[in-house]
Amino acid sequence: MDIKQYMEELGQRARKASRAMARADTATRNRALTLIADAIERDAYALRAANQQDMDAAAANGLAPAMLDRLALSDKAIATMIEGLRQIVALPDPIGEISGLKFRPTGIQVGQMRVPLGVIGIIYESRPNVTVDAAGLCIKSGNATILRGGSEAIHCNRALARLVKEGLEGAGLPADGVQVVETTDRAAVGALITMPQYVDVIVPRGGKSLIARLMAEATVPMIKHLDGICHVYLDAKADMKKALDIAFNAKCHRYGTCNTMETLLVARAIAPAVLPELARLYATRQVELRADPEAAAILRGYPHLAAATEEDWSTEYLAPILAVKVVADMDEAMDHINTWSSKHTEAIVTEDHTAAMRFLREVDSSSVMVNASTRFADGFEYGLGAEIGISNDKLHARGPVGLEGLTSLKYVVFGHGEIRQ
Amino acid sequence: MDIKQYMEELGQRARKASRAMARADTATRNRALTLIADAIERDAYALRAANQQDMDAAAANGLAPAMLDRLALSDKAIATMIEGLRQIVALPDPIGEISGLKFRPTGIQVGQMRVPLGVIGIIYESRPNVTVDAAGLCIKSGNATILRGGSEAIHCNRALARLVKEGLEGAGLPADGVQVVETTDRAAVGALITMPQYVDVIVPRGGKSLIARLMAEATVPMIKHLDGICHVYLDAKADMKKALDIAFNAKCHRYGTCNTMETLLVARAIAPAVLPELARLYATRQVELRADPEAAAILRGYPHLAAATEEDWSTEYLAPILAVKVVADMDEAMDHINTWSSKHTEAIVTEDHTAAMRFLREVDSSSVMVNASTRFADGFEYGLGAEIGISNDKLHARGPVGLEGLTSLKYVVFGHGEIRQ
Numbered sequence: 001m002d003i004k005q006y007m008e009e010l011g012q013r014a015r016k017a018s019r020a021m022a023r024a025d026t027a028t029r030n031r032a033l034t035l036i037a038d039a040i041e042r043d044a045y046a047l048r049a050a051n052q053q054d055m056d057a058a059a060a061n062g063l064a065p066a067m068l069d070r071l072a073l074s075d076k077a078i079a080t081m082i083e084g085l086r087q088i089v090a091l092p093d094p095i096g097e098i099s100g101l102k103f104r105p106t107g108i109q110v111g112q113m114r115v116p117l118g119v120i121g122i123i124y125e126s127r128p129n130v131t132v133d134a135a136g137l138c139i140k141s142g143n144a145t146i147l148r149g150g151s152e153a154i155h156c157n158r159a160l161a162r163l164v165k166e167g168l169e170g171a172g173l174p175a176d177g178v179q180v181v182e183t184t185d186r187a188a189v190g191a192l193i194t195m196p197q198y199v200d201v202i203v204p205r206g207g208k209s210l211i212a213r214l215m216a217e218a219t220v221p222m223i224k225h226l227d228g229i230c231h232v233y234l235d236a237k238a239d240m241k242k243a244l245d246i247a248f249n250a251k252c253h254r255y256g257t258c259n260t261m262e263t264l265l266v267a268r269a270i271a272p273a274v275l276p277e278l279a280r281l282y283a284t285r286q287v288e289l290r291a292d293p294e295a296a297a298i299l300r301g302y303p304h305l306a307a308a309t310e311e312d313w314s315t316e317y318l319a320p321i322l323a324v325k326v327v328a329d330m331d332e333a334m335d336h337i338n339t340w341s342s343k344h345t346e347a348i349v350t351e352d353h354t355a356a357m358r359f360l361r362e363v364d365s366s367s368v369m370v371n372a373s374t375r376f377a378d379g380f381e382y383g384l385g386a387e388i389g390i391s392n393d394k395l396h397a398r399g400p401v402g403l404e405g406l407t408s409l410k411y412v413v414f415g416h417g418e419i420r421q
Numbered sequence: 422m423d424i425k426q427y428m429e430e431l432g433q434r435a436r437k438a439s440r441a442m443a444r445a446d447t448a449t450r451n452r453a454l455t456l457i458a459d460a461i462e463r464d465a466y467a468l469r470a471a472n473q474q475d476m477d478a479a480a481a482n483g484l485a486p487a488m489l490d491r492l493a494l495s496d497k498a499i500a501t502m503i504e505g506l507r508q509i510v511a512l513p514d515p516i517g518e519i520s521g522l523k524f525r526p527t528g529i530q531v532g533q534m535r536v537p538l539g540v541i542g543i544i545y546e547s548r549p550n551v552t553v554d555a556a557g558l559c560i561k562s563g564n565a566t567i568l569r570g571g572s573e574a575i576h577c578n579r580a581l582a583r584l585v586k587e588g589l590e591g592a593g594l595p596a597d598g599v600q601v602v603e604t605t606d607r608a609a610v611g612a613l614i615t616m617p618q619y620v621d622v623i624v625p626r627g628g629k630s631l632i633a634r635l636m637a638e639a640t641v642p643m644i645k646h647l648d649g650i651c652h653v654y655l656d657a658k659a660d661m662k663k664a665l666d667i668a669f670n671a672k673c674h675r676y677g678t679c680n681t682m683e684t685l686l687v688a689r690a691i692a693p694a695v696l697p698e699l700a701r702l703y704a705t706r707q708v709e710l711r712a713d714p715e716a717a718a719i720l721r722g723y724p725h726l727a728a729a730t731e732e733d734w735s736t737e738y739l740a741p742i743l744a745v746k747v748v749a750d751m752d753e754a755m756d757h758i759n760t761w762s763s764k765h766t767e768a769i770v771t772e773d774h775t776a777a778m779r780f781l782r783e784v785d786s787s788s789v790m791v792n793a794s795t796r797f798a799d800g801f802e803y804g805l806g807a808e809i810g811i812s813n814d815k816l817h818a819r820g821p822v823g824l825e826g827l828t829s830l831k832y833v834v835f836g837h838g839e840i841r842q
Contacts, residue, residue: 372836415793419670
């Protein structure tokens with residue numbers, strides 16, 4: 001099979017289908033989602049069998065246990081997929097909304113209409129649930145989509161693709177509205193990210209090496225997530241209970257998530273009081289503290305203490321490890337953050353209103369918080385209803401990306417025969 | 422001079438300055454704009470002298486008259502630049518606005534704050550007025566900027582850069598908030614578009630060949646404008662007067678602009694009535710009509726008639742030439758548009774409400790109009806106050822791009838000590 005030609009055909013079909021997807025009314029798109037949920041429920045047994053085929057092959061190929069865990073499609077995972085689709089049905093339709101319609105002195109009325117992006121390419125790991133989540137969000141937002149999941153999940157993804165197509169056709173939508181790349185050849189990714197004539201945006205979900213490759217090669221724009229080096233700054237005017245609660249929760253609620261705190265900054269004025277208290281909490285979880293000299297002096301005797309090096313300021317541990325630094329004041333904290341942060345999420349703990357408002361304004365990250373745990377940086381927590389990913393980019397979508405991130409605004413003009421003078 | 426290193430230093434200084442630019446309050450940014458306007462007014466004579474140096478060199482190098490015309494900085498052009506800056510001062514500040522602040526069930530309050538993009542690179546032709554317009558918009562929107570104008574304007578741009586820096590410093594802002602690339606080496610452009618660590622977005626203003634080069638080479642995202650192949654569709658239910666007014670104005674108001682109509686589509690039902698009337702109007706301007714066979718049959722005898730080839734459907738004439746095609750109905754018109762349009766601006770003329778609303782929804786262009794001339798697709802006409810360019814892209818900014826297009830939204834969270842459960 002000629003991969004480039006195969007992908008080109010996929011692209012052409014997606015572009016064609018995108019028009020019908022964009023035109024479809026709310027009820028039709030919701031009907032497709034409901035039919036897909038019903039089909040998955042009906043064929044749950046066959047899906048598990050296809051997944052078992054993938055699991056057996058992956059185990060034989062020596063896939064790491066953590067990867068096998070992501071690949072597995074349990075009954076519970078299937079139920080969650082179905083529930084996810086039904087939740088997407090319940091979300092308001094973002095498409096067609098006209099905002100800001102205003103008369104101009106010439107007599108024309110100008111506004112903006114929310115419309116689908118067109119064709120969305122999604123590249124993700126071997127997690128079959130992403131196939132259904134991503135297809136659901138793209139259908140709801142009136143987009144056509146090309147899904148390229150990890151090769152280990154190919155049998156399950158093919159089975160899911162059939163059910164998605166069944167749902168689309170059942171609702172009178174084109175089956176090509178959602179296409180799964182049926183080859184595991186890595187050249188398919190190279191083709192997908194370099195056909196801007198057919199693909200309007202790529203959403204990569206995966207590790208840093210995938211993103212780095214795409215950034216170097218892609219000519220299609222991306223909504224991408226790189227890493228989460230999140231900071232909490234305990235200000236001189238921090239409330240002690242809030243400081244302890246948030247600094248503990250932001251690190252220990254879950255270690256492996258991108259909105260987990262990786263560096264704690266503490267104002268010099270409160271460091272001697274707050275750090276020993278915090279250390280008692282972290283000790284219950286054996287959190288390793290990598291401290292700068294000033295923090296280390298305060299923390300002397302902590303059983304899991306290490307000296308921080310510059311590398312620690314730019315490391316996403318995703319583990320029970322925390323970099324700790326004492327700073328003179330908020331300005332030094334913001335300097336540190338703006339230098340080392342991956343621009344994901346940062347929080348200040350303070351009772352000082354002016355400090356809080358300055359931090360919100362001046363810290364250049366996709367989420368900036370006052371007196372809340374960084375763990376809240378999440379599409380569901382923010383009320384987006386669903387999340388296709390988190391964007392570290394500044395253009396288009398920033399932070400958690402929901403349905404709106406899969407749309408754009410075009411200008412609409414209502415005239416009455418007006419011409420330019 | 423090592424161009425790469427020179428550009429790298431420019432980038433580092435811009436990134437550093439961008440923090441102070443973003444932090445500056447409304448009054449400070451407006452003060453800088455006013456000081457720049459005052460300085461240009463004061464030094465108008467010196468600016469004209471610098472421009473004359475450029476004009477003499479360009480004339481000696483045999484620059485085309487149209488290019489010389491763009492390069493010239495007349496007294497009137499200087500007055501327009503000054504007036505433009507004062508208008509930007511009067512625009513509302515887009516920065517810092519918080520929208521959609523809502524309480525979530527967890528107790529946190531989530532909203533979005535409008536913030537500068539950071540560092541904006543602008544690449545443009547040899548038009549010194551763009552140096553001031555672009556600097557003004559970037560200062561107002563709290564961004565740092567690197568300006569790379571056409572090499573023929575280098576003396577004038579250097580003189581303008583000094584005045585801009587004087588204004589920034591006078592307001593207490595960093596002089597590096599606006600930097601003009603002081604070399605005419607084309608390698609500077611290659612460096613500028615491949616340093617995403619220092620530049621957040623590139624706005625190219627220039628011809629298709631520049632854009633094509635940037636699309637192939639840039640690793641920094643772009644807000645770009647390609648071409649304007651705009652359509653007017655005269656529906657079967659069009660009002661005759663509106664049809665004639667709009668079809669004439671969209672073509673003949675100005676030939677060289679990107680929102681000028683290049684293809685006219687006419688519903689079969691009204692073609693025999695409307696085309697001869699239109700031809701009488703176009704004849705007064707000697708507009709060449711490139712007609713498909715059906716339109717040609719109706720237009721037989723028109724003095725400037727030619728047969729349309731497929732190439733005409735994708736040509737931006739920027740001249741008194743118009744492609745004309747008879748279509749069966751609106752569906753055929755929309756098929757033609759969605760196939761051949763550059764997705765800039767399209768208009769329908771109709772009294773049929775359902776047709777009008779379908780056209781608005783289903784045509785995938787940055788501006789879609791009912792009963793208005795395509796010539797209205799413009800930042801000033803839309804009420805944006807100022808325009809950095811028009812975007813053919815779907816991501817981030819689409820259509821005319823004003824101050825808001827130079828900003829992004831970050832999430833802000835107001836908490837009271839909340840942690841994730």
